[in-house]
Amino acid sequence: MSRERLNVQAPVHELIAARWSPRAFDARPVETEKLASCLEAARWAPSCYNDQPWRFLVADRHQEGEAWQRLFDCLSPGNQTWARRAPVLILACAATRFGHNGQPNRWAQYDTGQAMMSLVLQAIALGLAAHQMGGFDAGRVRQAFAIPDEYDLMSVAALGYPGDPAVLDEETRQRELASHQRKPLEEIAFAGRRGLGFMVPDSLGWKAKVGQSACPGTIRISIRTWLKPWSGLGSRAGGCSTWAPAPAPRRCPWPGGAFRWWPPMSLRPRWIGPGGWRSGKGWR
Amino acid sequence: MSRERLNVQAPVHELIAARWSPRAFDARPVETEKLASCLEAARWAPSCYNDQPWRFLVADRHQEGEAWQRLFDCLSPGNQTWARRAPVLILACAATRFGHNGQPNRWAQYDTGQAMMSLVLQAIALGLAAHQMGGFDAGRVRQAFAIPDEYDLMSVAALGYPGDPAVLDEETRQRELASHQRKPLEEIAFAGRRGLGFMVPDSLGWKAKVGQSACPGTIRISIRTWLKPWSGLGSRAGGCSTWAPAPAPRRCPWPGGAFRWWPPMSLRPRWIGPGGWRSGKGWR
Ligand SMILES: Cc1cc2nc3c(=O)[nH]c(=O)nc-3n(C[C@H](O)[C@H](O)[C@H](O)COP(=O)(O)O)c2cc1C
Ligand SMILES: Cc1cc2nc3c(=O)[nH]c(=O)nc-3n(C[C@H](O)[C@H](O)[C@H](O)COP(=O)(O)O)c2cc1C
Structure with missing residues (x-):
C-alpha cells in the first residue's frame, strides 16, 4: 500500500521529484x-x-x-x-x-x-x-x-x-497509493544513436538522510554522491534532495519504519531509515 | 543593452524565473x-x-x-x-x-x-x-x-x-541581450470564459531586495508581498524570489547601479537598487 518512487536513476531537483498527480x-x-x-x-x-x-x-x-x-x-x-x-x-x-x-x-x-x-x-x-x-x-x-x-x-x-487519500473510494485509493512507474532511462534516452541506451555513470559512494518534507504525506531524502572522475575533471561531490511519499501510516508507521528506495545511479534497492546519515560505496 | 525581464505579473519559483534560452x-x-x-x-x-x-x-x-x-x-x-x-x-x-x-x-x-x-x-x-x-x-x-x-x-x-555574450557576433549578441517578452497574462488565461482575462489580485504592499545569484550574469530579487484579504482567508504574506539578468556591465556597472523592474502584480515600473530591503504599498 505504501506509495514509493522506486527507481530514481539520477538526482533530480526536489520540485521535479515532488511532482505527481494526486x-x-x-x-x-x-x-x-x-x-x-x-x-x-x-x-x-x-x-x-x-x-x-x-x-x-x-x-x-x-x-x-x-x-x-x-x-x-x-x-x-x-x-x-x-x-x-x-x-x-x-x-x-x-x-x-x-x-x-x-x-x-x-x-x-x-x-x-x-x-x-x-x-x-x-x-x-x-x-x-x-x-x-x-x-x-x-x-x-x-x-x-x-x-x-x-x-x-x-x-x-x-x-x-492535496488531500487525505481516505476520502477516496477503495479502488481509487489503491491507485493513489500505488508506486510510481517509469520506463528505465536506457529506454527513453540514447547516447548518440537509437538503441544505444544512455547509461548513468558509476558512482564512488553515497550518503543519504531521510527528513521531513514541507509537502504533507511525503518525506524528504537528501543525498550526496561522490562521482567517478570523468574526462579529467576529477572526482566531484554531487548534491541532491529528492522526495518520496511517506509510507502509508497503517502499514509502516512514520517515523520509525524503514522504506525501500533506490539511491540515484543505482539499480539495486537500499533501505534508508529515518534519522541520521547512512552511507554506501560503489553500488554498481 | 541590458537584458531585463520587464513584466513579471506574479511571483514564480526561481527555477522558472531563471530559465531562458541563451x-x-x-x-x-x-x-x-x-x-x-x-x-x-x-x-x-x-x-x-x-x-x-x-x-x-x-x-x-x-x-x-x-x-x-x-x-x-x-x-x-x-x-x-x-x-x-x-x-x-x-x-x-x-x-x-x-x-x-x-x-x-x-x-x-x-x-x-x-x-x-x-x-x-x-x-x-x-x-x-x-x-x-x-x-x-x-x-x-x-x-x-x-x-x-x-x-x-x-x-x-x-x-x-552559459557563456560570455562577447563570443557572439554583433547581431546575435543584440538578440541575446534584448529584454524578454511575453503576452500579458490577461491574453493567455481566462477566468471562466474566453475573453474574460484572468487578473492578478491587488496587493497591499511589497518589500524587495536585490542580491547575488548563483547563475552567472544574473542578479537575484527577493520579494515579499502582503496580499489583499480574499474570500475570508485574511491578509497573508506571500514570499517570492525571482531573478533578472544583471545590467550590462558597461552601461550600468554592478554593483552600484539601479535597474528597472516591475514587482509582481504591478503594471508600473519600480527602481530597486542593490543593498537592503525597499518597500512599497498598494501599487495598483
Ligand atoms: C495529457 C495527460 C492526460 C492524462 N489523463 C488522465 C486521465 O484522464 N485520468 C487520470 O486519472 N489521469 C490522467 N493523467 C495522469 C497520468 O496518468 C499520470 O501523469 C501518469 O500516470 C504519471 O503519474 P504521475 O503524474 O503521478 O507521476 C493524464 C496525464 C497527462 C499528462
Ligand atoms: C520548440 C521550440 C523551437 C525553437 N526554435 C528556435 C530556433 O530554431 N532558433 C532559435 O534561436 N530559438 C528557437 N527557440 C527559442 C525561442 O525563440 C525562445 O524560447 C523564446 O523566444 C522565448 O525566449 P526564452 O526561452 O529565452 O524565454 C525555440 C523554442 C522552442 C520551444
Missing part, C-alpha cells in the same frame, strides 16, 4: 494569488518563435462556480469520481497557427505541454498539486465554452491542495 | 552525471496513460563527436552560427502511438513538451542552460539517425554552461 484533494480553496503565480509560470515557458500558443481557461469553483460545473460535466465519469473535489479546473488549449503569419504551428501542442509543466511545477512550489486529464469530451467542452476550431483542447488539470 | 555557451563540457540528471527529470514528467512518449537522442560532443556533428549539420544556418559552441545537442522525439494499444496518441507532442520542460528546468538547477531549436531539417535528421516514421521530431536543444 486524486485526493482538500476542500480548501486555492488563493487567487497562487493561481496567478501558476499561470505566470506557464506564461514564461519557451516556445517556437516565442509564439506562446498556450491558452488557459481557469474555472475556480469558488469564483466561477457555473463555469467549473460546466467544465466538470465534460469530464469522463471515471475522472469525475475524484475530480469533483478539485477546487480549480484548468483547461489548456493550443493555438494551432502562428500568431505572426497564420501558418500551422507544428510545435503548438509541444509548447503548450511545456507551459503546462511550468504551471504544474509552480503549483508544487506553492504546496498545491495538479492532476491532468485527457479523459474529457473535447467536442462538448468546445461547444460549452465557444472555443474556435483553431485551438486544440489538450487537457483539463485538476488543481488544489 | 545563445552564448561556454566551451566547458557537461558532466555526464549532470546530463543523466537532466534526462532523469524528463523521465518523471507526467503523461497521458503514463505512456512516456518522449525519446531523447543525446549527442555529447566530447563523447560522441561524430553524432554531434551529424546532428549539428542538420541545424538551420542561422542556428549553426551560435549552436556550434554548445557541447551537447539533444534531439527530442515523440512516439505518436500509444505503447499499450498502438492507437494514435494525440498527447504525444504535448507530453514530450512537458518532459523537455522538466529537462530544461533541471539543467537550470545544475547551472546549465538549454536553448531549443525548431530550426532544423527534420527529414535529414530522420535519415541520419534512422528514426522510424512513428516518431515525430520535435526539437533539438543546445545544452551547456
Whole structure:
C-alpha cells in the first residue's frame, strides 16, 4: 500500500521529484494569488518563435462556480469520481497557427505541454498539486465554452491542495497509493544513436538522510554522491534532495519504519531509515 | 543593452524565473552525471496513460563527436552560427502511438513538451542552460539517425554552461541581450470564459531586495508581498524570489547601479537598487 518512487536513476531537483498527480484533494480553496503565480509560470515557458500558443481557461469553483460545473460535466465519469473535489479546473488549449503569419504551428501542442509543466511545477512550489486529464469530451467542452476550431483542447488539470487519500473510494485509493512507474532511462534516452541506451555513470559512494518534507504525506531524502572522475575533471561531490511519499501510516508507521528506495545511479534497492546519515560505496 | 525581464505579473519559483534560452555557451563540457540528471527529470514528467512518449537522442560532443556533428549539420544556418559552441545537442522525439494499444496518441507532442520542460528546468538547477531549436531539417535528421516514421521530431536543444555574450557576433549578441517578452497574462488565461482575462489580485504592499545569484550574469530579487484579504482567508504574506539578468556591465556597472523592474502584480515600473530591503504599498 505504501506509495514509493522506486527507481530514481539520477538526482533530480526536489520540485521535479515532488511532482505527481494526486486524486485526493482538500476542500480548501486555492488563493487567487497562487493561481496567478501558476499561470505566470506557464506564461514564461519557451516556445517556437516565442509564439506562446498556450491558452488557459481557469474555472475556480469558488469564483466561477457555473463555469467549473460546466467544465466538470465534460469530464469522463471515471475522472469525475475524484475530480469533483478539485477546487480549480484548468483547461489548456493550443493555438494551432502562428500568431505572426497564420501558418500551422507544428510545435503548438509541444509548447503548450511545456507551459503546462511550468504551471504544474509552480503549483508544487506553492504546496498545491495538479492532476491532468485527457479523459474529457473535447467536442462538448468546445461547444460549452465557444472555443474556435483553431485551438486544440489538450487537457483539463485538476488543481488544489492535496488531500487525505481516505476520502477516496477503495479502488481509487489503491491507485493513489500505488508506486510510481517509469520506463528505465536506457529506454527513453540514447547516447548518440537509437538503441544505444544512455547509461548513468558509476558512482564512488553515497550518503543519504531521510527528513521531513514541507509537502504533507511525503518525506524528504537528501543525498550526496561522490562521482567517478570523468574526462579529467576529477572526482566531484554531487548534491541532491529528492522526495518520496511517506509510507502509508497503517502499514509502516512514520517515523520509525524503514522504506525501500533506490539511491540515484543505482539499480539495486537500499533501505534508508529515518534519522541520521547512512552511507554506501560503489553500488554498481 | 541590458537584458531585463520587464513584466513579471506574479511571483514564480526561481527555477522558472531563471530559465531562458541563451545563445552564448561556454566551451566547458557537461558532466555526464549532470546530463543523466537532466534526462532523469524528463523521465518523471507526467503523461497521458503514463505512456512516456518522449525519446531523447543525446549527442555529447566530447563523447560522441561524430553524432554531434551529424546532428549539428542538420541545424538551420542561422542556428549553426551560435549552436556550434554548445557541447551537447539533444534531439527530442515523440512516439505518436500509444505503447499499450498502438492507437494514435494525440498527447504525444504535448507530453514530450512537458518532459523537455522538466529537462530544461533541471539543467537550470545544475547551472546549465538549454536553448531549443525548431530550426532544423527534420527529414535529414530522420535519415541520419534512422528514426522510424512513428516518431515525430520535435526539437533539438543546445545544452551547456552559459557563456560570455562577447563570443557572439554583433547581431546575435543584440538578440541575446534584448529584454524578454511575453503576452500579458490577461491574453493567455481566462477566468471562466474566453475573453474574460484572468487578473492578478491587488496587493497591499511589497518589500524587495536585490542580491547575488548563483547563475552567472544574473542578479537575484527577493520579494515579499502582503496580499489583499480574499474570500475570508485574511491578509497573508506571500514570499517570492525571482531573478533578472544583471545590467550590462558597461552601461550600468554592478554593483552600484539601479535597474528597472516591475514587482509582481504591478503594471508600473519600480527602481530597486542593490543593498537592503525597499518597500512599497498598494501599487495598483
Ligand atoms: C495529457 C495527460 C492526460 C492524462 N489523463 C488522465 C486521465 O484522464 N485520468 C487520470 O486519472 N489521469 C490522467 N493523467 C495522469 C497520468 O496518468 C499520470 O501523469 C501518469 O500516470 C504519471 O503519474 P504521475 O503524474 O503521478 O507521476 C493524464 C496525464 C497527462 C499528462
Ligand atoms: C520548440 C521550440 C523551437 C525553437 N526554435 C528556435 C530556433 O530554431 N532558433 C532559435 O534561436 N530559438 C528557437 N527557440 C527559442 C525561442 O525563440 C525562445 O524560447 C523564446 O523566444 C522565448 O525566449 P526564452 O526561452 O529565452 O524565454 C525555440 C523554442 C522552442 C520551444
